[in-house]
Amino acid sequence: MTKTAERRPPAPAAVPPVPAPPPAGDRRRRALADQARAYGFLLGGLICFALFSWYPAIRAVVIAFQKYTPGSPPEWAGTANFTRVLHDPEFAAAWRNTLTFTLLALLIGFAVPFVLALVLNELRHARAFFRVVVYLPVMIPPVVSALLWKWFYDPGTGLANETLRFLHLPTSNWSNGTDTALVSLVLVATWANMGGTVLIYLAALQSVPGELYEAAELDGANLLQRVRHVTVPQTRFVILMLMLLQIIATMQVFTEPFVITGGGPENATVTVLYLIYKYAFLYNDFGGACALSVLLLLLLGAFSALYLRLTRSEGDA
Secondary structure, eight states, rough: OOOOOOOOOEEEEEEEEOOOOOOOOHHHHHHHHHHHHHHHHHHHHHHHHIIIIHHEEEEEHHTTTTTTTTHHHHHHEHHHHHHHHTHHHHHHHHHHHHHHHHHIIIITTHHHHHHHHHHHOOSSSSHHHHHHHHHGGSSHHHHHHHHHHHHOTTTTTTTTHHHHHTTOOOOGGGGGGGHHHHHHHHHHHHHHHHHHHHHHHHHHTTOOOHHHHHHHHHOOOHHHHIIIIHHHHHTTTHHHHHHHHHHHHHHHHHHHIIITTTTOOTTOOOHHHHHHIIIIIIIIOOHHHHHHHHHHHHHHHHHHHHHHHHHHHHHHH
C-alpha cells in the first residue's frame, strides 16, 4: 500500500527589503527645493500685485502732493491739490450724490435681497431654477447691463415708459430727470449686484436651526414675528458684514453714472469716482484726481478697518 505524501506548508513569500531612508542631507535639499518652488509661485503673485496694485496706489499718494501734468516733470505742490479740490463746487455735489446713493442702496439694495432670500428659503419647488434666475444678472458684464438699462429708461421708446403707457399710467423721465436719475441708478445697481448677496443670505438662513422656528410656531408666532425674533438675531453677523461691504462697494459707484447718465442731468449723478475720472481724463489734472482718490481711500479705509475688527471679534468669539 502506497503511503500518501505528507503535505508541507508553503514557503513564506519573500519580504522585500525595506529601503533605507535617504540621508539627512538629501532630505534637507529636497525640502529646500520644495520651499523654493512654493516661494517661486508666490513670488509671481507678489510681483503682479506690486506692479498693478501697490505701485499705482503708492504713486497716486505721491502725485496727490505734486503738480503733475503728462509730458512735464512733476513739481512739489504740498496740499495745494487738496485745497483746490475741497473748494471745487463739484466736490460737494459728488460727495452728496455718493452718500445719497449709498443711503438709497441700503434702503433698497439691502432690503430687497434679504426679502428675496426669505422667499427662496420658503420655496419647496423649483428652488434651483429661481436661484439661477436671481443670480443671472451678476453674470452679465456691468457695461452691458448698464447699456440695457439705458435703453430701458429711454423716455421716448424705452420699455419702462412703454409699459406705463400700456397700463395708462403717467410716464417718467427716469435717468433724464434731476429728481429721478439717482434713484434710477440705484435700481440698476440693485438688479445687477443682488444675486451674490441673495445667495449669501440664503446660506445664512439655511444654517439657522429648524428647532427654533418650530418652538416659535408652538408659541404662536406668525411669519413676521419669526423673522424678527429668530431669523434676524441668528443672522445678524452676516447682515452686518454685508451692510459694511455694501457701503464700501456703493461708495465706489462709477459704471452706472458713466454709461447711463454721464454724471447728468445738472450733475445730479456725479459721484466721487466719476469726479476722479473727470479730473484725470477730462481736466487733465492728475494731482487733483489723486487728491480725491486719497480722500476716498481714507474713508473706505475706516470702513474696512471696522469690517476687519468685527470679523476678528466674531472669529475670537
